[in-house]
Amino acid sequence: xxxxxxxxxxxxxxxxxxxxxxxxxxxxxxxxxxxxxxxxxxxxxxxxxxxxxxxxxxxxxxxxxxxxxxxxxxxxxxxxxxxxxxxxxxxxxxxxxxxxxxxxxxxxxxxxxxxxxxxxxxxxxxxxxxxxxxxxxxxxxxxxxxxxxxxxxxxxxxxxxxxxxxxxxxxxxxxxxxxxx
Numbered sequence: 001x002x003x004x005x006x007x008x009x010x011x012x013x014x015x016x017x018x019x020x021x022x023x024x025x026x027x028x029x030x031x032x033x034x035x036x037x038x039x040x041x042x043x044x045x046x047x048x049x050x051x052x053x054x055x056x057x058x059x060x061x062x063x064x065x066x067x068x069x070x071x072x073x074x075x076x077x078x079x080x081x082x083x084x085x086x087x088x089x090x091x092x093x094x095x096x097x098x099x100x101x102x103x104x105x106x107x108x109x110x111x112x113x114x115x116x117x118x119x120x121x122x123x124x125x126x127x128x129x130x131x132x133x134x135x136x137x138x139x140x141x142x143x144x145x146x147x148x149x150x151x152x153x154x155x156x157x158x159x160x161x162x163x164x165x166x167x168x169x170x171x172x173x174x175x176x177x178x179x180x181x
Contacts, residue, residue: 008154038178045099
């Protein structure tokens with residue numbers, strides 16, 4: 001998955017989950033999501049594994065899915081999130097973990113068990129030859145329908161979120177708190 005697929009599909013899935021949990025309330029889906037997540041950190045978490053792993057992995061390990069594409073990383077962030085929540089009811093850590101979780105799902109990491117279960121299946125990450133990485137990404141978008149549809153759908157959801165926040169005149173509230181009222 002690429003940037004908009006990760007952001008949009010993560011926000012879309014989280015919004016649907018919040019709407020289901022909060023189905024009896026007469027609130028917008030965006031307000032429902034704001035009760036359960038800091039949307040800023042949800043978005044950051046949806047991209048964090050690539051933000052960390054792409055530069056490190058491609059520069060040193062010939063693989064863009066390394067340390068932060070593992071369950072170990074997800075568990076560490078989740079534990080930190082639980083500690084933060086227990087201490088001061090802050091949702092940012094759990095929101096970050098939820099974003100990372102959806103990233104791993106969208107990247108179908110179960111198909112790469114040596115990475116997902118690192119270091120339990122060995123300490124070495126598999127090497128992959130990408131050639132020209134940017135050319136590969138462009139080719140992927142043109143040749144893989146699932147990738148293209150995911151990216152377009154994610155873009156539409158991301159734009160929808162942005163327009164809803166602007167329409168509710170909640171931009172500054174969102175920037176400061178990660179919530180929409």
